[in-house]
Amino acid sequence: MKTCRHQNTVEAFFDGEAKDPEWVEAHLADCAVCREYHSLLSAVRNGIAASRQAPSIAEPQFDLFMSGIAEGIERQPRYSFRGLWAYTSLVTAAILVGLALAFTLFPANRPVEATEIQAVYTDYDGATVDWYPSDDGSTTIWIKTAGDDLE
Amino acid sequence: MSVAMDVSLFFDGCAMKENERLRREELHLADEARLVAWAQAGRMEAFEELVRRFRNEVYALAYHFLRNREEAWDTSQEVFIKAYRSLKQFRGEASFKSWLLRITANHCKDQFKKRRLNAVAVEDEILMNSQSPDPHPGKQLESKELGAAINLAINQLPAKHRTAFMLREFQGLSYEEMAQVMQCSLGTVMSRLHHARKKLQNTLKERGVLEELQ
Numbered sequence: 058m059k060t061c062r063h064q065n066t067v068e069a070f071f072d073g074e075a076k077d078p079e080w081v082e083a084h085l086a087d088c089a090v091c092r093e094y095h096s097l098l099s100a101v102r103n104g105i106a107a108s109r110q111a112p113s114i115a116e117p118q119f120d121l122f123m124s125g126i127a128e129g130i131e132r133q134p135r136y137s138f139r140g141l142w143a144y145t146s147l148v149t150a151a152i153l154v155g156l157a158l159a160f161t162l163f164p165a166n167r168p169v170e171a172t173e174i175q176a177v178y179t180d181y182d183g184a185t186v187d188w189y190p191s192d193d194g195s196t197t198i199w200i201k202t203a204g205d206d207l208e
Numbered sequence: 209m210s211v212a213m214d215v216s217l218f219f220d221g222c223a224m225k226e227n228e229r230l231r232r233e234e235l236h237l238a239d240e241a242r243l244v245a246w247a248q249a250g251r252m253e254a255f256e257e258l259v260r261r262f263r264n265e266v267y268a269l270a271y272h273f274l275r276n277r278e279e280a281w282d283t284s285q286e287v288f289i290k291a292y293r294s295l296k297q298f299r300g301e302a303s304f305k306s307w308l309l310r311i312t313a314n315h316c317k318d319q320f321k322k323r324r325l326n327a328v329a330v331e332d333e334i335l336m337n338s339q340s341p342d343p344h345p346g347k348q349l350e351s352k353e354l355g356a357a358i359n360l361a362i363n364q365l366p367a368k369h370r371t372a373f374m375l376r377e378f379q380g381l382s383y384e385e386m387a388q389v390m391q392c393s394l395g396t397v398m399s400r401l402h403h404a405r406k407k408l409q410n411t412l413k414e415r416g417v418l419e420e421l422q
């Protein structure tokens with residue numbers, strides 16, 4: 058398939074977003090490659106339009122649709138099971154690491170002064186764990202799960 | 209019960225109905241920003257009005273991703289539940305519609321990962337088409353086949369490209385709206401769309417569908 062460096066501009070024109078539509082029209086008159094590309098874009102769009110109907114939720118179905126949402130809002134816990142599971146496993150991992158370090162670093166009859174966390178890991182995709190020791194000997198563990206993205 | 213009391217109750221009932229009518233009218237006439245503010249303040253009926261306004265955009269996008277009406281219905285409900293819980297995080301930088309479609313696309317992307325689309329999806333589309341009366345049966349069969357081929361090709365696109373293509377071709381969003389939904393620059397929108405179209409054309413060409421289309 059032949060290409061032309063102006064195909065991006067032709068696409069923007071096809072989508073009604075060209076900055077200079079007159080220039081694109083003139084280019085289409087001159088460039089057979091872009092003309093073919095433009096007709097392909099139209100053919101695919103027409104193919105989609107001919108083969109489908111946009112589904113919708115009709116007004117009589119709305120109450121049923123909304124009642125499911127209202128139920129979900131009332132019943133569903135604030136955190137999903139997946140999120141809760143991730144939090145639980147992260148906190149458990151952090152506590153286990155802390156305890157293991159405490160037993161290793163401080164023998165049984167020696168008072169524990171502070172728990173030093175040297176590493177925390179998780180296999181939960183995208184989650185991060187940070188910790189912040191303070192002067193009073195306590196440590197804040199900060200757990201963040203991955204946010205939404207379209208990557 | 210005295211007659212005076214009956215009359216009083218009757219007028220109370222009328223007043224309540226009138227209040228309800230006025231409240232519904234107020235919601236119906238309110239602009240998007242006001243409805244969002246009311247919903248954020250905890251007015252459920254304002255959120256319900258937002259659901260009423262945007263249900264079909266959310267449902268259509270979910271359907272185009274999942275190709276199954278039941279799943280699209282459930283997914284749309286989950287999207288609105290998620291939106292309700294996240295209302296406080298919406299600050300109006302993008303339009304409410306873009307924000308909702310972003311949640312929808314993310315939600316569908318997760319579901320799409322769980323199950324790669326297969327023949328069932330296309331069957332749903334074909335079943336839907338076969339239910340509508342058609343004055344040109346020959347043409348319908350042809351467009352059905354083309355539609356199935358195009359859908360299969362779309363399903364093979366990487367998630368980012370598929371999202372861009374669907375937002376443009378199925379939802380009819382502008383580049384600016386697409387950038388809001390996908391949280392990227394206009395240049396990235398154009399690039400993703402271009403790659404989607406190129407890949408789609410290559411797949412259709414390999415399957416010998418391009419000649420049919422032209």
Ligand SMILES: [Zn+2]
Pocket residue numbers: 061062063064084088090091092
């Ligand atoms: Zn050209």
